[in-house]
Amino acid sequence: ELEWLLGQYPLREGLWVSFITALYRAGRQADALAAGQRVRRLLVDELGIEPGTALRDLERQILRQSATLDTALAAAGTATLVVGNLPALSTPLVGRADDLAAVGRLLDGSRLVTLVGPAGVGKTRTALEVARSLHPAGGVWLVRLEVADAATSILQLVTEALQLTGGEQALLDRLAGAETVLVLDNCEHVIDGAADLATRLLDQAPPLRILTTSQAPLGVDGETVYSVDPLPLADSVTLFADRAARMRRRFALDDDTTATVEAVCRSLDGLPLAIELAAARVRSLSV
Numbered sequence: 525e526l527e528w529l530l531g532q533y534p535l536r537e538g539l540w541v542s543f544i545t546a547l548y549r550a551g552r553q554a555d556a557l558a559a560g561q562r563v564r565r566l567l568v569d570e571l572g573i574e575p576g577t578a579l580r581d582l583e584r585q586i587l588r589q590s591a592t593l594d595t596a597l598a599a600a601g602t603a604t605l606v607v608g609n610l611p612a613l614s615t616p617l618v619g620r621a622d623d624l625a626a627v628g629r630l631l632d633g634s635r636l637v638t639l640v641g642p643a644g645v646g647k648t649r650t651a652l653e654v655a656r657s658l659h660p661a662g663g664v665w666l667v668r669l670e671v672a673d674a675a676t677s678i679l680q681l682v683t684e685a686l687q688l689t690g691g692e693q694a695l696l697d698r699l700a701g702a703e704t705v706l707v708l709d710n711c712e713h714v715i716d717g718a719a720d721l722a723t724r725l726l727d728q729a730p731p732l733r734i735l736t737t738s739q740a741p742l743g744v745d746g747e748t749v750y751s752v753d754p755l756p757l758a759d760s761v762t763l764f765a766d767r768a769a770r771m772r773r774r775f776a777l778d779d780d781t782t783a784t785v786e787a788v789c790r791s792l793d794g795l796p797l798a799i800e801l802a803a804a805r806v807r808s809l810s811v
Contacts, residue, residue, distance in 0.1 A: 534566060535694075536701040541578050548586050556586055571690045608663035609685060610655055610707075617653050618766060618796075619759030620646070627654045627750055631705075631733060634748040635726055638711075638736045641752035644797030647737035648709050650752055655707050655735060662704030662731070669718065670710040678717045682706065682725075692724075699729035711738035719744045754794030761785050763796060767803035768811075775806055784811045 526543040533539060540563045547556035560583045564575050574580075627650065630637045639647045655664045667685045672678065679692055688694050698704075706725070711718040719742040722734050726746070736742060741749045755763065761777070764785050768775045777785065788811070792798040 533697075533701065535570065535697045537563070537567075537576050537579055538701050541582055544579075544582055544586070553586060553589075557583070560586075571694060573690050573694070608655075608665050610652060610664055610666055613652065613656075615770070616766070617649060618763040619755050620650055620653065623650055623750075623752060624654055624657070627651075627735075628657060630748050630750060631658070631735060634746070635733045636722060636736070636742075636744070636747045637734075638738055638741050638747055638749050639752050640738055640741055640749055642795070643739065644795040645752050645754055646796040647752050649796070651707055651709065651735055651737050655705065658705050660703040660705050660731075660733075662699070662702035664705040664707065666707045666709060668709050669713055672710075672714045672717075674714065674717075676714060676717075678714060678721050682721070696725070696728050699725060699732045701731075703731040704729075704733075706732065706734045708734060708736040711736050711742060712740055715740060715742060718742060755789075755796060755799075756794065757786060757789060760789035760792075760794045760796075760799055764789055764799050764803045767800050768806040771804055771807040781811050 526539060526546060529539050530536075530543060540559070544556045544559045544563075547553075547559060560575075560579065563579060567573050567575055627637060627639065631654070639651055641647050652666070655666070658664050665682075665685050667678075667682050669676075669678065669681065672681065679695070683689070683691070683695050686695065686698060688698055708718055708722065715738060718736065718738075722736070722742060723744050725732055726734065741747060754760075761782070765775070765777050788802055789799055792802060
């Protein structure tokens with residue numbers, strides 16, 4: 525079955541990892557090494573690139589007759605399919621439970637979901653929290669576009685995020701090989717380019733889903749738009765109190781401070797970024 529799949533998709537390195545591992549486990553070490561040489565020649569001849577880390581590590585394990593290959597799939601091979609690049613979150617998300625559930629449902633039924641809203645409303649944080657709940661075989665990959673402009677190659681940013689070489693064809697082969705989620709963050713800076721790339725990738729990589737954040741929709745067919753609103757007052761106050769306590773451990777809401785914190789949060793329109801910036805100032809100022 526793997527040989528047939530490789531005949532259909534000869535450039536998918538994940539399939540080669542599985543095929544070579546299967547040969548080795550069947551007691552065909554020489555055939556496994558020969559298959560490694562075949563894929564190396566194929567990648568060099570077709571794309572002008574060397575095999576990725578997974579295939580190189582697998583070859584070394586076979587030469588060492590590593591016990592890992594007898595008990596589980598090669599670690600490097602499985603990592604190719606499950607890793608992502610989402611950053612670690614240092615503070616808890618306050619509120620947004622309804623938003624997280626709604627966006628998760630939208631992604632189940634739509635391959636392109638865009639979170640829209642004003643700057644500082646929490647689109648990125650909401651998208652990252654949703655992304656952390658997803659576990660596609662090809663991983664979840666964040667592509668930051670906040671410093672991009674009209675001269676920036678968004679395709680290059682995506683391939684760099686996925687640690688790929690070989691340009692658009694290599695990216696399409698990778699995205700077509702396993703279910704993958706891309707998070708394109710801050711698309712408003714390059715909305716036309718982001719829309720064009722998203723359309724091409726979705727057309728040619730059926731397993732792909734894309735979650736974007738932007739101050740305006742991408743405006744492409746099939747896009748589902750979800751508006752991220754400011755926090756309600758209760759969540760705004762909770763957010764302020766949590767972040768303020770991180771700046772000054774003795775800070776706490778009481779009868780004297782609660783009304784003032786509520787007034788501050790109202791004046792900031794419930795925008796999480798503004799509330800966090802204000803809360804940080806309790807290190808040196810009273811509420």
